[in-house]
Structure formats: structure tokens, C-alpha cells
Amino acid sequence: MDRETEKAPIFRYVGRNYLLFYGPSGRKYRFRKYGQELEVDPRDRDFVRDVPNVREVRPLQPLRAESGQRPANGGVRDRDVDLALE
Numbered sequence: 001m002d003r004e005t006e007k008a009p010i011f012r013y014v015g016r017n018y019l020l021f022y023g024p025s026g027r028k029y030r031f032r033k034y035g036q037e038l039e040v041d042p043r044d045r046d047f048v049r050d051v052p053n054v055r056e057v058r059p060l061q062p063l064r065a066e067s068g069q070r071p072a073n074g075g076v077r078d079r080d081v082d083l084a085l086e
Contacts, residue, residue, distance in 0.1 A: 008039040011048055012055050
């Protein structure tokens with residue numbers, strides 16, 4: 001896993017049926033069975049938190065600056081900003 005993947009939020013499906021939806025980023029999320037976990041694009045996190053029967057099991061963990069302090073941009077990675085502008 002790369003550094004970006006390790007920090008992505010993880011969501012678990014607790015419903016009984018198949019679930020397919022698209023996040024605001026355009027990414028497709030497909031839960032095929034109860035208990036399945038998926039990594040979620042950090043831009044879709046707030047949207048996915050509102051999807052019925054989907055629970056966040058690992059929240060987004062912001063990258064820390066070398067000094068141990070939170071980055072001045074609030075934890076948003078440069079890559080996320082670039083993707084949001086496309």
C-alpha cells in the first residue's frame with residue numbers, strides 16, 4: 001500500500017442486499033455482501049457517511065507535518081486539491 005491508500009477512510013456495508021452507487025467524485029462503489037469493506041475517496045467521505053447501511057470503520061487520517069503539527073492547509077493533501085480542480 002502506498003501512503004495515500006493507508007490514509008483513506010474505510011467503510012463497511014451492513015445491509016442484506018447488493019448496493020451500488022456513485023460518489024460525488026464520480027467513483028463507483030459496489031458492496032456485494034454484508035460486512036464488505038471498501039476504501040473511499042476522501043472527497044466522497046461525507047456523502048458515503050449518509051448512505052444507509054454503510055458505516056465508517058476507519059476515518060480519514062490527515063498526514064502530519066514533520067514537526068508533528070497539522071499542516072497549515074488543514075490536512076488536505078496537495079494531490080486532493082489538484083484532483084478537485086480538474
